[in-house]
Each structure stands twice: as C-alpha cells, then as structure tokens.
Amino acid sequence: MGNVLVFFRGYIPDWASIPLANVLLISSLIGLLMGLEQFLDKKGSHIHNYILTSIFLIIHSYYTFIEPDLNARNINIAFAYVIISFQIIYLMFRRTPPIAMRKITRSIGYLFCAVFIIQVLHIIYNVQKEDVVSDYFKSSTIESLFLSSWIIITVLMPYTITLMYNKRLIININKQEEKFSKAFHAAPFVITLSKFSDGKIFEVNKSVEAISDYKIEDIIGMNSAELNLWGQKSDRQKFLTSLSSNGFVKENEYIFRKKSGELFPGSMTAQVININNEDCIISVINDISNRKKAELNLRNSEATLRELNSTKDKFFSIIAHDLRTPFNGIMGFSQILRDQIKENNYEDIDKYAEIIYTSSEHAMALLSNLMEWSRSQSGQMKFNPEYIDLIALIQNTLGLLKTSSEQKQIHINLDAAANIIVYADKEMIETVLRNIISNAIKFTPKKGVINIQTKEMESEHLISVIDSGVGISKDDLEKLFHLDKSHTTAGTNDESRTGLGLILCKDFIDYHKGKIWAESEVGVGTNMRFCLPKINPSIN
Structure with missing residues (x-):
C-alpha cells in the first residue's frame, strides 16, 4: 500500500504520499519481522519498534511540511530500514537455535544483510551531500540506483519468503512422516495397508517379522490368501463379509498361520479407508497367545480353587460326621460297661469290649489317614525313598x-x-x-x-x-x-x-x-x- 501511495505522488496530497506512505512501508517491515518471529516461534516485545515508528513519523512530517528536505527524509527512511533489517538479520542468524532451521532462514538473512548494507551506504551518501533537494522527482543518478536496488530487493523478498515457507513445510511433512513411520514400525502388533479391490498388501510394519516370521519383502504385493495367513479359510470369508457390510471389523478373534505353519490366535481390527481416491484396508493383528495362556491358567486356577473348596468341605464333613461316629460308639458302650460293672452284671461284657476295640481301631485308622492327608496337602510330607x-x-x-x-x-x-x-x-x-x-x-x-x-x-x-x-x-x-x-x-x-x-x-x-x-x-x-x-x- 505504501508503494502505491508513493507511486501516485504529485497526484494525491503530500501527507498521504510522503509521511503516510513511508510509515506504511516501515510498518510493513515491522509486520514482516513479527511474522517471521511467529514462524520461528520466537515472539518478542516490539515496544521499541512502535516508538521508532512514532519518531519516524514526526521527523518525516517535519522535513516534509515545516522544513522540506529530501536528503533528511532519505536518511530518516534509511535509518529506520537499518534498525529493522538488523533485527531481522539477528533473528535469522542468532535467535534461530536449530542448525537445520538456520539453513531455511539463511536466505532471508542474506537478503536483509543486503538491505542493511545498501541503507548504510544510503545514509553515508546523503550525509555527505551538500546540496539540499526537496523535489522527489529530481533525484540524482545515485539516488535512482538506490531506488532500483530497493525495487530489486522488494521483488526478491516474496520469492525468498515463499521459498523459506516451502522448505519449512517440507521439513514439517518429513517430520510428520518420520513420526508416523516410527510409530508404525514400533507398534507391537502387525499393521498392514492393502487394497480393497484385490487385497494386495502395499505397506506393513516391522512387527510382522517377529509375529509371523515373514520378511516385509515377502509380504509386499501379496494378499493374505496367497500367503496362507488364515488358519481357517472360512475365517477369511467371514472377515471380508463383515468388512464389506459394516466398513470395519473390531477385535474379532481368528486363528492365523505363521510362515513356519505354526498357528496362533490373534485379535484383528480393520477398517476401510480412502487413500488417493482408492478404497484401502488398514488392518491390525495382535498376537493374543499370552492372553489365551493367561485365560487358560485362570480357568485352571479356578478349577483348582473349586477343588480346594470341595476338599475343605469334605475334610470338615469327615471331622464332623465320620470321626464322631466311632467315638459315639466308644462312649456309648463304655457307659454301658461302667453301669453293668457297678451292678456286678458281667453279661455280654466281652462283646461290648470288642465293639469298643473295633471302634477305637477305626477311629485310630481314620485319624492316621487325616493326619497324613493334611500333611500331604500342606506340603509338609517329606518324600524319603x-x-x-x-x-x-x-x-x-x-x-x-x-x-x-x-x-x-x-x-x-x-x-x-x-x-x-x-x-x-x-x-x-x-x-x-x-x-x-x-x-x-x-x-x-x-x-x-x-x-x-x-x-x-x-x-x-x-x-x-x-x-x-x-x-x-x-x-x-x-x-x-x-x-x-x-x-x-x-x-x-x-x-x-x-x-x-x-x-x-x-x-x-x-x-x-x-x-x-x-x-x-x-x-x-x-x-x-x-x-x-x-x-x-x-x-x-
């Protein structure tokens, strides 16, 4: 906008074509500085630049309306450019820490080094001039050279900035691809990308080598049927039918086959996605062998626990019933014996004694078995062959x-x-x-x-x-x-x-x-x- 106002100088009021136009040019450079800081994530304070712009406007207005002097205005403009250019140079070469990023900003830094040098020379030239010029359209040949160099720089500036942004965009894309690639290949499960039309696999992560024993190059360009990955062919048809009707399959369990022929259980999640206007399938296969073993161990532990509970119940049943029975006989016939002896009645006493003996023998055998069994169950039984x-x-x-x-x-x-x-x-x-x-x-x-x-x-x-x-x-x-x-x-x-x-x-x-x-x-x-x-x- 500033260049447009300068272009129409003589046709529009001087306040618009001289002070306002040049303030807009200086402000655009400050705006460029702020944009570059934001691009490099190096935001800083710009109070000094706001003060610089205000001082610049006052000085420029003075030498335009009160004491017209083109040389003074040129020095004022050149001095403002020098200050702002130095800030941009410092930002490009010093405030940008990563070496890789400096390679991107280097071209802008060199461009503003040229601006800085030209404007310093411009200041020296105008300070040494003795004649006072007030008419912008009657500038000397050297002034015209300075103006031409500025026009060239102005033309180069958008190209250089665009080039810098493109380089930054390429670096960001490469970083994102690197992040994706690392995450893709570091995943502990198999991830494949295949075409929906024929099932040909065009991308697979490195986990496929550890899980299925296949090399990546063995898989690329093949489909799962050709690789014989499915433990049961009917599972593949079920998978494709579900994927076609729903557009996705979530954590379905299938049996898969390794390159060696060994079978393993896997949990599969898949979804139809669009890549470059073509329907593709992203599939994730997680080897759940360890989980299945854990589930089996859990079921075995549950069965063992049920058996232990049953054993405990049986043990208490023996103590509560079977062990009490012989002692009831011993106590009952002992009471009869005691009463008959008191009455001097010895009839059938030998029979009662035999019953007491038999009951005691049974109780002793039962107690012996209980003790040995409890020792065996608690691990206290020593095996001494x-x-x-x-x-x-x-x-x-x-x-x-x-x-x-x-x-x-x-x-x-x-x-x-x-x-x-x-x-x-x-x-x-x-x-x-x-x-x-x-x-x-x-x-x-x-x-x-x-x-x-x-x-x-x-x-x-x-x-x-x-x-x-x-x-x-x-x-x-x-x-x-x-x-x-x-x-x-x-x-x-x-x-x-x-x-x-x-x-x-x-x-x-x-x-x-x-x-x-x-x-x-x-x-x-x-x-x-x-x-x-x-x-x-x-x-x-």
Whole structure:
C-alpha cells in the first residue's frame, strides 16, 4: 500500500504520499519481522519498534511540511530500514537455535544483510551531500540506483519468503512422516495397508517379522490368501463379509498361520479407508497367545480353587460326621460297661469290649489317614525313598490286619516272588497297602477270599489286591480317587468308610510317579491295582 501511495505522488496530497506512505512501508517491515518471529516461534516485545515508528513519523512530517528536505527524509527512511533489517538479520542468524532451521532462514538473512548494507551506504551518501533537494522527482543518478536496488530487493523478498515457507513445510511433512513411520514400525502388533479391490498388501510394519516370521519383502504385493495367513479359510470369508457390510471389523478373534505353519490366535481390527481416491484396508493383528495362556491358567486356577473348596468341605464333613461316629460308639458302650460293672452284671461284657476295640481301631485308622492327608496337602510330607522289600512290607501289613480278617474268617493268599526290592518311601507304601487291604477285608463277606498278587513288568512292579466282595458299579469307580466325588459304602459287617484312604493312596502313589486304579464288577468283587516304577540302582 505504501508503494502505491508513493507511486501516485504529485497526484494525491503530500501527507498521504510522503509521511503516510513511508510509515506504511516501515510498518510493513515491522509486520514482516513479527511474522517471521511467529514462524520461528520466537515472539518478542516490539515496544521499541512502535516508538521508532512514532519518531519516524514526526521527523518525516517535519522535513516534509515545516522544513522540506529530501536528503533528511532519505536518511530518516534509511535509518529506520537499518534498525529493522538488523533485527531481522539477528533473528535469522542468532535467535534461530536449530542448525537445520538456520539453513531455511539463511536466505532471508542474506537478503536483509543486503538491505542493511545498501541503507548504510544510503545514509553515508546523503550525509555527505551538500546540496539540499526537496523535489522527489529530481533525484540524482545515485539516488535512482538506490531506488532500483530497493525495487530489486522488494521483488526478491516474496520469492525468498515463499521459498523459506516451502522448505519449512517440507521439513514439517518429513517430520510428520518420520513420526508416523516410527510409530508404525514400533507398534507391537502387525499393521498392514492393502487394497480393497484385490487385497494386495502395499505397506506393513516391522512387527510382522517377529509375529509371523515373514520378511516385509515377502509380504509386499501379496494378499493374505496367497500367503496362507488364515488358519481357517472360512475365517477369511467371514472377515471380508463383515468388512464389506459394516466398513470395519473390531477385535474379532481368528486363528492365523505363521510362515513356519505354526498357528496362533490373534485379535484383528480393520477398517476401510480412502487413500488417493482408492478404497484401502488398514488392518491390525495382535498376537493374543499370552492372553489365551493367561485365560487358560485362570480357568485352571479356578478349577483348582473349586477343588480346594470341595476338599475343605469334605475334610470338615469327615471331622464332623465320620470321626464322631466311632467315638459315639466308644462312649456309648463304655457307659454301658461302667453301669453293668457297678451292678456286678458281667453279661455280654466281652462283646461290648470288642465293639469298643473295633471302634477305637477305626477311629485310630481314620485319624492316621487325616493326619497324613493334611500333611500331604500342606506340603509338609517329606518324600524319603529308600530300597525296601515290598513282599516283607505286604506280610507286615497282613500281620497288622490279621485280627480284622480272622473276625470275618477271610482267607488271604499272597502270590508273589520271594522278595521284590523297590525304591520307595516305606511309610507311604505301608499306608497304601494298609488302606487297600483294609478296604478289601471290609467289603469281603465272611469266609470270603482275598488274593494279593505281584507281577514284574518291563519298567514297573504291579501289585493287585483282589477281593470277592460286593463290587463297585462303573459310575462309582470314577469317583473313587476324587475327594469331591468320593464314593462311600458300608462294609459287609456295616464297617464305616470315608473314601479318604483311597485319596491318600493316590497322592502317595503320585509321589512315586506311579499309577493306581480299580477294576470291579458288582456282586463279583474288586481288583485294586497300583504300580511302582523300577529304579535303576546305578542311577541312585
């Protein structure tokens, strides 16, 4: 606007073409300075420039209307340009900290260095001039050269500023692309960009190498069907159908295939986007193998917790009911004995004593099982294997249970080699034998037969306790070794049974890496079997 007013000098009032025009020119330079500061994010105070503009207007008005002097006006204009140019030069070369940014602003700095030098020379020239000129259109040749140089600079200035802004724009675009590229490739999941029309992948991040074992160059230009990425072909069709109808797929779980053929579960999110006027698909595949394992562990923990709760309930049930039963018998018949002795009545006293003994024996066996089972569950049970004679251990157990078997007139046959040496925990195996043979006696009727057999296998010793008792149904066989499903049945002489003994037997056999199971037929009898692995003496 200032240049336009100067151009019409002689046709418009002097106040508009001289003071106002030049103030507008100076103000435009100050505005340029402020714009460059904002461009470089280096805003500063401009009070001094406002004061400079006011002083400039006063001086210029004085030498226009009161004492007309073109040389003085030229010095005033040149001095204002020098001050503002110096500020722009300092901003371009010193206040712009990053070296990369200085490369962008350097051209503007050089341009205003030229402005600064020309205006300093202009000041020197006008100060040395002796003649006073008041007519703008009668300037000397040198003044015309100064004016021409200013016009050239004015023409170069928009080009230089545009060039600077373009360079800055390119740098910003490159930075944004670098940020996107870093985020794209640093993402811990697979991100692909593919064409909607044919599914050809044209961009994929580096995580694909860690998750699927494919190299980036193996994938570019291929679609998922050609790469055989889908674990099930029907999943790909479901995915495409959902994407076509909704425009997106959110966290759908599918099975994917690695380059090696290994399958893995993945959560997939995809959306149709438009790139360069072409529909494309951005897909994100997250490997959720660890999450699935965590979910499985959680379900297993839940099952274990339920089992522990069931075990606790069963334990309290045994204490509350089964352990109380024999003590009720002991206390009841002890009371009868005491009363009869006071009355000197000794009739049936031996029978009551036998009942008390049997109840005490049962209570002791139950307490023993409870203590050993609780130690096993709490981890306090120590596993101390040693070389033991299994046949001697069986014979010792039969001696302990001789009274029980003779009361029912049960004949027990032992069909075994002279001795069998096993590497096992003696106390645990004693408990296993005691519980299994005791159960066989309980469920074998009077004058029945129990056969105990041992057999040496290729890698283990097999022990079988076969009774001729009441037998167990197929459904109840599955409950024998589970505390929460334990099967309890009274013996042939109404002997009580908790089912805890067999649970304890399974725990102890598991300690030995062995197996225990039962085969039975109702009305025929039960074959309770367990095996202990052979141990090579050279290893131990």
